[in-house]
Amino acid sequence: MDFEDIAKKSVAFDEGFFRALPKTDLHVHLDGSLRLATILDLAEKDKVDLGVDTPEGLEALIAPGKIHESLPEYLKGFEVTLKVLQTEESLYRAAYELAEDAASENVEYMEVRYSPILHTRGNLSLAAIVESVLAALRDAERAFGVRSGVIVCGIRNISPEVSLRLAELAAVFKNRGVVGFDLAGAEQNHPARDHLAAFTLILSNNVNVTIHAGEAYGPDSIHQALHYCGAHRVGHGTRLREDGDLLNYVNDHRIPLEICLSSNVQTRAVRSLSEHPLRFYFDLGLRVTLNTDNRLITNTTMTREYELAFRQFEFTPEDVLTLVLNGVKSAFIPREYKRDFLRRTKDSTKQLIVDYIQARSQAGAGKGA
Numbered sequence: 464m465d466f467e468d469i470a471k472k473s474v475a476f477d478e479g480f481f482r483a484l485p486k487t488d489l490h491v492h493l494d495g496s497l498r499l500a501t502i503l504d505l506a507e508k509d510k511v512d513l514g515v516d517t518p519e520g521l522e523a524l525i526a527p528g529k530i531h532e533s534l535p536e537y538l539k540g541f542e543v544t545l546k547v548l549q550t551e552e553s554l555y556r557a558a559y560e561l562a563e564d565a566a567s568e569n570v571e572y573m574e575v576r577y578s579p580i581l582h583t584r585g586n587l588s589l590a591a592i593v594e595s596v597l598a599a600l601r602d603a604e605r606a607f608g609v610r611s612g613v614i615v616c617g618i619r620n621i622s623p624e625v626s627l628r629l630a631e632l633a634a635v636f637k638n639r640g641v642v643g644f645d646l647a648g649a650e651q652n653h654p655a656r657d658h659l660a661a662f663t664l665i666l667s668n669n670v671n672v673t674i675h676a677g678e679a680y681g682p683d684s685i686h687q688a689l690h691y692c693g694a695h696r697v698g699h700g701t702r703l704r705e706d707g708d709l710l711n712y713v714n715d716h717r718i719p720l721e722i723c724l725s726s727n728v729q730t731r732a733v734r735s736l737s738e739h740p741l742r743f744y745f746d747l748g749l750r751v752t753l754n755t756d757n758r759l760i761t762n763t764t765m766t767r768e769y770e771l772a773f774r775q776f777e778f779t780p781e782d783v784l785t786l787v788l789n790g791v792k793s794a795f796i797p798r799e800y801k802r803d804f805l806r807r808t809k810d811s812t813k814q815l816i817v818d819y820i821q822a823r824s825q826a827g828a829g830k831g832a
Contacts, residue, residue, distance in 0.1 A: 464812040470781035476593055480819050481769040484783070485808050486570045487790030488674075488754050488765050490698055490721035492647075493554075493577040493596065494544045495757025496561050498595055499525075505547035505556070513543060528762030534550055534679040534730040535649050548599040549585040549593040558596040562611060564758065568766045572804070574643050574650055575600065576614035579632060581821030584625075590634050597640035609755040612642030613674065614797060619646055619653035634668040642795040643671035645698065650679040655687040662692040671695050671795040672719065678732050682706035689718065696721060696793060701732040704740045714749050719793035723756035723762045724771050731775035745785075753788045780816045787812050 499518055503650060506513050516611065524543055531537040547553055560634030565573050579592040587797050599808075600611045615633040626646065644665045646655055652768070655662075655674055665672060676687035677700035683704055688694040700720040703710050704758045713720070722741055724733075733739045744751050753768045755761060772778060772786070792806045 464817055464821055466780070466784075467673075468819055469816070470784075471779050473777070474780055474816075474820060475823075476770075476773060476783070478766065478770055478817070480689035480815070481773070482568050482766045483815060484569065484766075484769060485811055485815075486566060486765045486769065487752070487787075487794060488570050488573040489696070489719075489790060489795075489809070490723055490795060491565075491573055491575055491754055492760075493557055493560070493561060493575050494541055495550055495760040496579065496755070497547075497557050497759050498560055498564075499562050499631065499759070500526055501556060501560060502544060502547050505553045509547065509550060509553065525623045525826065527533060527759055527761065528725070528729065530729050530731070531723045534651075535734070537695050537726075537730045537760070538649065540757075544759070545581055545584075548582055549587070551587065551591055553637050554582060554592060554595040555660075558599035559603050561758070562600055564605055564611050565765070566603070566607035566609040569765055570609060570681060570765050571808070572610045574612050574614050574642060574795060576643075576647070577646065578616040578618050578622065578629065578630060579807040580618065589628070590635075593636050593641065596671070597636070598639065613640055614643040614645050614682075614697065614795075615641055616645040616647040617658055619648035619655070619658070619675075621648070621649060623658045623660060626658040626661035626731055627664065633665060633670055638667060638671050640718060641670075642756070643673055643680050643695075645672075646674045646692070647698075648675075650675060650684055655684065656691045660689060664795060665691045668703050673698055674700060675704040680729070682709050685709060685713075689713075694718070695795075699723060699727065701727050701740065704743060710747070711748075714747060719750040719752055720744065721754050721793075723754050723761070724752050724775075726756035729761060736771065736775050739775075740773060745776070745782070748762075750789050750793060751786070752793050753786055754830075780820075784809070784812050784816070 501593045514692040582592045617629050627780040670744050672694045673696040674694040680688040681702050682705050696719045698721045802807045
């Protein structure tokens with residue numbers, strides 16, 4: 464059996480298949496992806512008062528996977544996680560465990576984003592904050608084999624001057640583990656163009672750019688991300704479909720969209736999963752990628768995001784392969800590494816699909832006998 468024989472067929476892939484699938488996660492927030500047990504442990508060690516001291520109480524406080532009324536409501540969960548991420552040790556542990564969790568479901572490459580300015584309550588320097596996360600990810604790569612990079616985030620609703628400081632930080636750590644710069648935070652009433660100085664510096668230093676846009680605000684936010692700030696990728700882009708001309712521009716220029724299905728439902732970027740534009744974008748040929756956004760706050764994994772997409776939008780084996788390869792093509796990694804990574808991922812994904820279908824066929828034949 465060859466992959467081409469089954470590429471367009473309807474196949475009942477299960478959770479185990481999607482766990483084994485080689486994956487990337489290009490949009491995952493460090494401070495939104497801690498383990499509940501780790502938060503409690505760090506709070507005890509650092510004498511941080513969370514207001515709760517049991518897993519059940521903490522889960523009720525953060526409400527993982529809850530559908531909120533808006534993006535700002537969704538972001539309130541970070542107020543809890545940030546309380547325990549104010550030391551080098553806590554940042555190291557959070558990053559290391561995130562990489563371990565990703566590796567456990569065969570995420571081969573991920574880009575971890577966070578804003579160092581949010582971790583300075585204990586008077587840590589910005590450099591120490593970046594170095595602690597980079598050290599954790601390097602150690603995790605040696606331990607688990609998962610390759611990763613860091614994306615430094617400016618924050619829309621904090622001053623542009625702070626974004627400029629963070630841009631300088633990203634430029635300093637370019638080629639030392641930082642692979643890009645982002646603008647995150649509350650989108651509405653906080654336009655990206657206000658942070659032009661940061662992006663001028665970033666682009667002058669040839670640093671990759673991805674910007675949260677089109678999640679809680681319309682296509683103009685995406686327009687600013689691309690044409691004011693020079694974004695190479697768009698975080699979410701859920702409302703891109705409202706501007707057909709801009710959509711065609713994104714498609715023509717192969718600008719990737721970092722799709723986060725579960726998160727988009729929880730922030731009310733879409734009213735339901737069935738209304739998400741992923742399938743529309745995919746059929747038009749846009750370079751869409753699947754991502755977690757926040758493993759804890761969203762209560763998801765890459766396995767779950769692929770399974771959701773597959774079941775909701777009836778993707779074929781060929782479509783699944785395309786989604787996997789889109790993640791590799793969109794990664795902020797050097798072309799030399801990407802070319803080999805793409806070839807290996809394509810071959811291993813095809814073989815996984817063929818082996819899965821053959822195993823199911825043999826199992827079915829055995830039952831028939």
